Amino acid sequence: MDFLEKKVEELKSAGIYRELPINDTPIDAIIELNHKKVINLCSNNYLGFANHPRLIEASKKALDDYGVGSGAVRTIVGNMRIHEELEDKIAKFKKEEAALVYQSGFLCNLGVIQAVTTDKDLIVSDELNHASIIDGVKLSKADKAVFKHSDMFDLERILKEKRDQYEQVLIITDGVFSMDGDLAKLPEIVRLAKKYNALTYVDDAHGSGVLGEQGRGTVDHFHLHGQVDFIIGTLSKAIGVVGGYVCGSKAMKAYLLHRSRPHLFSTSMQPSAAAAIIEAFTMLESSNEYTLKLWDNARYLKSGLQKMGFDIGHSETPITPIMIGDEVKTMAFSKRLLDNGVYVSGIIFPTVQKGKGRIRLMVSALHTKAILDEALNIIEKTAKEMQIL
Ligand code: PMP
16 A cells, blocks of 8 residues: 555645545534634525524434435335435426436436437537536546537637537536536536537526525526426435436436446435435525525625635625635635634645635525634635735
8 A cells, every 4th residue: 555655745845735624514604624613604504504493303203214324225125215206306306307316416417418428429618617528527438528618619619629529518507616616507508508509407406596586596697497407416415315317308318327327336325314305495486585694694704805815816705705716825714714713715736726725604594694704804814914915
């Protein structure tokens, strides 16, 4: 194992090895990290569902009804009634014909992209798409082309040049880009897909539960129901549990159940998770109180940071970056913030381009204004100490 020890040493000397802090509490606005209370501004628990009593109750009941595991892959005996109920629930909420659940959002991108493309196809992917899309594209036998981030001229240039050489063309984009919080230009992507007879694929991991009517996502936000072929979501962020899903046609679901490798070779979702997720969608269906609170908090935090003079980029969603630039300074800032009681993510190359280091704040519906004020004070004080402000 010397070769791995050497690699770990390399990470350490490059300053990118992380000693992971240990959390002893449920995901909330304040958590106990390494035995110290800190304000949590870095989880994806947008709506506060990860520790919601209604989800916990539903999950406990499913433990009694179904046990802790599903026993096998979906295509053998791991197809429980609760999985079917969950998929019907998601399809209805997303206003799509069908939904298929995966064990994670990451696996969903791997499993869907590979299964729906062949060596006669072309995938055209935004350069800032999530790592799971990049890996899904690598697994596919299709040819690949990357367009400049949200650059519709570049996308059209590729489609014009290459469309005729392939059977199918699949355009893939994130709905919300997770490092900057900007939205894909979905209406324009759909228009180009129609013009060049291409399929569309949107990963809405950060849009579902956040954007659109009652959190129905980016496709709903742009009123594009029925016009996107594959809509991906995660069940681990706004929904607060774990898992991923793809929405689309009934034929899509039927085919993927037979040909998407995570369904053939990986045990299906634990029933207690499925039950908690069903409860989360029931809550979203009946009230937009959580989504409104999230947006209210996001606006409050952003305006506080702007008043202090921070550059917070051009996010259109609750994702809130504070642009720093220099990598070493970024990591030192996030570390000092943690020492001072605010936990945020420091994000540097290769997650973002070199020189575009930033800290990323993830606010949730759980934060109170008093907690946000305290966080803002600590952020300002720390930035002044470090001559960032
Ligand atoms: N897609 C995007 C855009 C994401 O941000 C993430 C989570 N980081 C995923 C997919 C993976 O989702 P999961 O955590 O459910 O595997």
